[in-house]
Amino acid sequence: MRPLSxxxxxxxxxxxxxxxxxxxxxxxxxxxxxxxxxxxRHLARHGLVAEEPFxxxxxxxxGGPVPYWLGSLAIYGAYRVAGEAAxxxxxxxxxxxxAVVLLLDAAPRGGRHTPISxxxxxxxxxxxxxxxxxxxxxxxELFANLLLAVSMWAVRRFEDGRPRLLWAxxxxxxxxxxxxxxxxxxxxxxxxxxxxxxxxxxASRLRAGTTDPTLRREAVxxxxxxxxxxxAATVSPSPGAxxxxxxxxxxxxxxxxxxxPEMIRYDQxxxxxxxxMQPLQxxxxxxxxxxxxxxxxxxxxxxxxxxxxxxxAREVLTVAAFAALAS
Numbered sequence: 001m002r003p004l005s006x007x008x009x010x011x012x013x014x015x016x017x018x019x020x021x022x023x024x025x026x027x028x029x030x031x032x033x034x035x036x037x038x039x040x041r042h043l044a045r046h047g048l049v050a051e052e053p054f055x056x057x058x059x060x061x062x063g064g065p066v067p068y069w070l071g072s073l074a075i076y077g078a079y080r081v082a083g084e085a086a087x088x089x090x091x092x093x094x095x096x097x098x099a100v101v102l103l104l105d106a107a108p109r110g111g112r113h114t115p116i117s118x119x120x121x122x123x124x125x126x127x128x129x130x131x132x133x134x135x136x137x138x139x140x141e142l143f144a145n146l147l148l149a150v151s152m153w154a155v156r157r158f159e160d161g162r163p164r165l166l167w168a169x170x171x172x173x174x175x176x177x178x179x180x181x182x183x184x185x186x187x188x189x190x191x192x193x194x195x196x197x198x199x200x201x202x203a204s205r206l207r208a209g210t211t212d213p214t215l216r217r218e219a220v221x222x223x224x225x226x227x228x229x230x231x232a233a234t235v236s237p238s239p240g241a242x243x244x245x246x247x248x249x250x251x252x253x254x255x256x257x258x259x260x261p262e263m264i265r266y267d268q269x270x271x272x273x274x275x276x277m278q279p280l281q282x283x284x285x286x287x288x289x290x291x292x293x294x295x296x297x298x299x300x301x302x303x304x305x306x307x308x309x310x311x312x313a314r315e316v317l318t319v320a321a322f323a324a325l326a327s
Contacts, residue, residue, distance in 0.1 A: 003112035012118055016103050017096035020129050024095035028087045030137040033075070036068075037087070037138070040076025043069055048237050067242040070178035071140025078138075091136035098146050099129055105153040110160050124295055130288040144182040147172060151186040152318075155193050159314070163221060166190070170228035177233040181246035187229055189318060194222040196314040280327055293323055 004012065035054060042050055048065045066072070078086035106121035107113045132145055151172065154165040169190055176183040201219040204212040233243045249270075252263035259267075271277050284290040296319055300311050 001114040001116055003114050004118070009113055012113070013100045013103055016099040016125070020099040020132075021092045021096040023129075024092040024133055024136040025088050026091070026133070026136055028137070030139065033087050033138040036072040036075045036140065037079055039066065039069075039072035040074070040079075043073050044076055064237050064239045067236065067238045067245055068140040068178075068180055069238060070175065071143060071180055074143065074179070075138050075140075087138045090138050091142055094142050094146050095129065095132055095136055098132060098149055099125070101146065101149045101153055102128060105149070105156060109156075124292060124299075127288045127292040127295065131292065134288070140180040141182060144176065144180040144185070147176050147179075148182070148185055148189070151189050155189060155314075158193065158218075158222065159312070166222075166225055169225050170232040173229035174232040174235055177242050178236050178238075179242075181242040181249075183233045183243055184246045184250075187226070187233060187243075188321065190222070190226045190229055192314055192317055192321075194219070194226040196317075197222040289326060293319075293326070 038054060039052070042053060043065060048069065050065060052066050075086075075090065078090045082089055102125050103113075103118075103121070106117070106125060108117050135141065135145075150165075151169065154169060157163070158166045169186075173183055173186060176186060197215070197219040201211055201215040204215050234241060236242060248259065248263050249267060252259040252267035256264055285294065300316070300319075304310055
C-alpha cells in the first residue's frame with residue numbers, strides 16, 4: 001500500500017492531536033496543581049534562592065529551590081498567559097503534542113505510515129493516551145510524559161540510522177532534571193540503547209575477528225549521548241537535585257540495607273499514601289495500561305511468528321522495565 005503523503009499524515013496527526021486535546025480537558029481536581037501554581041509564583045517573585053515555604057516537612061531543607069522548580073515555574077507561566085484556564089489547557093496541549101509524537105514513533109521501521117499502519121497503531125495509541133488522561137493534570141510530571149515519548153522516538157530513529165534527534169538528548173536531560181525526578185527514566189532508556197549497541201559491536205568483533213565500523217560508531221555515539229545526558233541530569237540549582245533524590249528513593253525501595261532511615265520512612269509513607277503505589281489489583285488488566293501491556297505482548301509474539309525474526313532485544317528490555325515499574 002502506498003505511504004501516506006505529507007499532507008495526509010499531517011491531517012491524521014492533527015485529528016489525533018485534536019481528539020486528545022478534547023478528552024484531556026478535565027476539571028481541576030488535583031490539589032498539587034495549586035501547590036505548583038503557588039510555588040511557581042513564589043519562585044517568580046523571590047528567585048531561585050527561595051526555599052519551599054508551603055510544605056512543612058521541607059521547611060529549612062536548604063538554601064535553594066525545590067528540585068522541580070522549573071516545572072512549577074512553567075505552570076505559573078502558563079497561568080500568567082491564560083489565567084485559571086491554564087490549569088486545564090496546559091495538560092490538554094501537552095496531551096495533543098504527545099499524540100503527535102506517539103503517532104510518528106509508530107511508523108513502520110525505515111518507512112512512512114500507510115493507512116494500514118495507522119489503523120494497526122490506533123488501538124495501542126488510544127490505550128496509551130487514555131493512560132495519559134488519568135494524570136492529565138498541571139503537575140511537573142505532565143512534561144515528563146512528553147519528554148519520555150520524545151526520548152523513545154529519538155532512540156528508535158537512532159536505530160534506523162537517523163541519529164540527529166538523539167543528539168539533543170543531553171539538552172533535553174538538562175531541562176528534564178529541573179522539571180521532574182523522572183529524568184531517570186529517560187536516562188535508563190538511552191543507557192539501555194548504549195548497552196545494547198556496545199554488546200552488538202563486541203559480538204560482531206567476536207564473530208568476524210574485527211569490529212564492524214558502523215556498529216562501532218553507533219556504540220561510541222550512543223555511549224557518549226548517554227553519558228552526556230547523565231552529566232546534564234546532575235546540573236541543578238537545587239540542593240536536592242532530582243537525579244540524586246530519585247536514586248535515593250529507588251535505593252530505599254530496592255536496597256534498604258544501604259538507604260538512610262529517613263528515605264526508608266519516606267518510601268513507606270509513599271507506599272501507604274499514594275494510590276498508584278499500592279499493589280496491583282485484578283482490575284489493572286482491564287484498565288488502559290494493563291490492556292496496553294497485553295496488546296504489546298500479543299503483537300510482539302504475532303510479529304515474531306509471522307516474520308520468523310525475533311524482536312529487538314532493546315525494545316523487549318525497555319517494555320519489560322516499564323512493566324516492572326508499573327507493578
